[in-house]
Amino acid sequence: MSAKKKTKVYDVSLYKRLMQYIKPYKGVFTLTLIFVTGLAIFGALRPYVLQQAIDKHIELQKYDGFMYYIIIMIVLLVLEVVCQLLFIYNASWLGQSVVKDIRVKLFKHIMSFKMKYFDNSSVGVLITRTVTDMERISDIFGEGLFMIFSDFLKMLVVGGVMVFMNWKLSILVFTTLPIVLFATTIFQRYMKIAFEDVRNEVSNLNSFVQERVTGMKILQLFTREETEYRKFKEINARHKKGWLKTVWYNSVFFPIAEFLSSLTLGLVVWYGGLNIISDELASQGDLFAFIMMIPMLFRPLNQIANRFNTLQMGIVAANRVFDVLDTTSQIDDAGKIEAAQFKGNIKFEKVHFSYIDDEEVLKGISFDVKSGQTIAIVGATGAGKSTIINLLNRFYDIQKGTIYIDEVDIKEMTLVSLRAQIAVVLQDVFLFADTILNNITLNNPNITEEYVKQAAKDIGIDEFIMSLPNGYHYNVKERGVMLSSGQRQLISFLRAYVTNPRILILDEATSSVDSYSEQLMQIATDKITKDRTSIVIAHRLATIQKADNIIVMDAGKIVEQGTHKELLQNKDGYYRNLYEVQFMKEETM
Incomplete structure (x- = not known):
């Protein structure tokens, strides 16, 4: 695999291919997008309603109409919870349905391969493709793609509400976003490479274990337990090393993102507080709303990076599965004659x-x-x-x-x-x-x-x-x-x-x-x-x-x-x- 391919973060052709499997489930796909949109809108409206309640009632100590805002916030919260529940369920259902269809197609495809393919292929690798990699593909929909879309949409809506409420405070918040976005891009690139290494080691591990368990009688007959144990430790160590790379990248990225989020929150409190004291550019409602919205803006960035981990594993798994689906190792079944009962010549x-x-x-x-x-x-x-038998059966x-x-x-x-x-x-x-x-x-x-x-x-x-x-x-x-x-x-x-x-x-x-x-x-x-x-x-x-x-x-x-x-x-x-x-x-x- 070339370095260029390994560092390619977004594979548009792969997503297009995955989308082909969604066509039978267009209704569920559309509903999922609706629930995602509702989740972003209802979540972003709550801080705005809070700002209105503080500025128009709490700060002025007016009770009339205050309960109206409380009821609106409760309704928005309920709608957000309902949208989240339906979104998670439908996204996961869609992922499992797509995986079911791909797995059936893959198994049928494998069964049509020539014997030569199985002569040269590891059973453990094929099992990994059919079982483990498939579950990673389902995560693309259940925990990856839709979740990332949801997080981006929430960030856009929250950012829009911020600008609408107080554009000067918004500029202060947005100054740190480019740094986080740059860090996220670097993080994504390195995680893609790391997860490819992890999937390789998972395949090697599965293949090794499957062969040794199948041939356990031979290993024990020839007292090879200690030798195979040492080999397993080496493979397992490489597997651990691959995972530790992903852990290292996570341990660097997330503290940086959290620090920038906290720094932004501190700047807003400092700057907004000074303005409230001097009675200039910000109200108490603005300050409370921004304190509430900053985590809503930065947390999706952290989550996007985390979702991206899941998405990357799914992308690597999907590439591996499609590699098998694209393998042309079938016997040419172009014959047109439906052979009647043989005489046997x-x-x-x-x-x-x-x-x-x-x-x-x-x-x-x-x-x-x-x-x-x-x-x-x-x-x-x-x-x-025995070759004669193989040829007679084609x-x-x-x-x-x-x-x-x-x-x-x-x-x-x-x-x-x-x-x-x-x-x-x-x-x-x-x-x-x-x-x-x-x-x-x-x-x-x-x-x-x-x-x-x-x-x-x-x-x-x-x-x-x-x-x-x-x-x-x-x-x-x-x-x-x-x-x-x-x-x-x-x-x-x-x-x-x-x-x-x-x-x-x-x-x-x-x-x-x-x-x-x-x-x-x-x-x-x-x-x-x-x-x-x-x-x-x-x-x-x-x-x-x-x-x-x-x-x-x-x-x-x-x-x-x-x-x-x-x-x-x-x-x-x-x-x-x-x-x-x-x-x-x-x-x-």
Whole structure:
């Protein structure tokens, strides 16, 4: 970020953009401005009424009509209180409504990002943008923009009343205002920079804590608690340093502003008092009114500086949120074809792909899968097996080549219709902190509980689920920690099965599980792959021997294809060597 951008106090384009979100709430916005105006006018009129009461009644010791001024002051006070109450409520309501709309838009936008964006982004930072920064944006309306407008309006009205009542005393008051305004401008500039630093450190802190809490098991397994504790102390110290900058600027500015206010009040009392004694330019009512109005003139300046703190935090947060909203990292969903039910024919034709430029993961691979076939993909880690799944689902777009389903380029299909007919069972199963039923249906209203139970019986895992407390309504907690890895895999199998996909992908789905769970998975696999086009990725070759075709990959290329028996016949083949090494290892064990 350039220094010029960091010190820019007023970003007109940002305010214009925020105002776009106010359009649905024009009525509330107008009412808020009315209440702000009333607040300034009623507040400024009270000193004037006091001056009239003193000069026309108290000083002359006339009772007639005195109560009239008292009643007017009470009415003005009540109206001011009512306006303040309605102003604060409506301003806060407007802020929260705008934030609700922006947050929904932001979340929808994030969900459309390519997987590459999440590969390169911190989860903690995105959480900060969606939650913490949003609350700061609401403060722009609730405690920032409207409040600053209110304070400025009150100052203008009070200043106008002062000039109307006694222009010579007003000049005395106004002599110190330029100094306060200059100090306020300097204060604003430095606070903007300070709050940008604070928001950076907040993001770093959130990201660090989120990652460490998520990976706490690894930290404890490798006894890294003390190391991470020291890192946290360093980040927290930087966070504290950022906040202390804002504290320092506040501690310098506010005493100066308070001193100037008190100095002005003293000058008015001295000068006005002398004039009263000499019976010249000021009356007792003028003096009392000015003593009452000086805090009303200077306090908003102090408050504006304080409001500005809030506003600056909101501006920095809004910039960060809009940066995410302006990020163009979506898969091009320009396809027009609403894919009907797939037959399940898949064709990769000279497909090239790289996650990082000039580092190809797939190097012109081609293969065909016929409808209803089960193919297996094997190879060493990093050979490009899982990448094929990502490309078939269009989580990433290929650089060269074409991927067809039923002879139609998948780029010509809408993403929703494409992904709706492909189900994936991953090795690392993600479960939400919710019931088993909701983790299976993902809250799809078209999938009933009865259907889920029947599906569980079909693939042989109903008994396992019913053995849990509350059965299908058992809460598995965050990331499914209440279940074993094998149980999570079984839930994942059922999740895929109930969507009735035409294409099924099993990515290392039976690895790292106990023998009992593997037996259940094998039964489930046989059931859910029946009459479906299936792609199975596995390290354990025993699980893929029945596949109609086995694709052997190495370094992003297909080096062999064939059935299990055909590939074993090639004594010098990659698959034969892999098979022999694996089974020799198992026999040794």
